[in-house]
Amino acid sequence: MSAVQRIRGGIGADEEYWLAIERGEFRISRCRHCKSWMWPANFRCGKCGSWDIDWEPVEPIGTIYTWTRNHAVSEALAERQADLPYVTLLVELPQAGGARVAGVLEGDETALKIGAQVRGRILPPSDKAKGYGSVVWSIESDAA
Numbered sequence: 510m511s512a513v514q515r516i517r518g519g520i521g522a523d524e525e526y527w528l529a530i531e532r533g534e535f536r537i538s539r540c541r542h543c544k545s546w547m548w549p550a551n552f553r554c555g556k557c558g559s560w561d562i563d564w565e566p567v568e569p570i571g572t573i574y575t576w577t578r579n580h581a582v583s584e585a586l587a588e589r590q591a592d593l594p595y596v597t598l599l600v601e602l603p604q605a606g607g608a609r610v611a612g613v614l615e616g617d618e619t620a621l622k623i624g625a626q627v628r629g630r631i632l633p634p635s636d637k638a639k640g641y642g643s644v645v646w647s648i649e650s651d652a653a
């Protein structure tokens with residue numbers, strides 16, 4: 510499909526996240542034993558030490574924890590050159606224990622501010638995302 514090479518040998522503890530995204534599902538890891546949300550993903554729960562992890566479906570709705578406008582890209586992100594300038598968000602998910610996920614903002618930016626409510630949309634794997642699926646976020650106009 511693409512000339513872009515995915516990361517060899519898998520990603521690590523967050524591999525299930527990327528596999529779910531590829532299926533069009535947004536999932537965050539959670540300890541099966543103590544129910545703590547675990548993000549960034551880990552192979553073992555940092556609270557109770559359990560190795561039993563679930564990947565729970567989460568509605569991709571959150572609030573902007575912080576954001577930045579990118580005016581340049583490194584060689585490693587050359588696929589994004591045509592998108593400049595673009596905004597990257599760190600989105601906080603209250604329904605997943607306050608987990609924070611990164612993603613690019615799409616659409617209207619007039620209500621862009623910390624605390625604004627955003628909704629994620631899953632994109633299929635693309636060259637731009639190094640062969641992975643991704644989640645792009647847009648500001649919910651009625652909540653801004």
Ligand SMILES: [Zn+2]
Pocket residue numbers: 540541542543544545554555556557558559
């Ligand atoms: Zn636990």
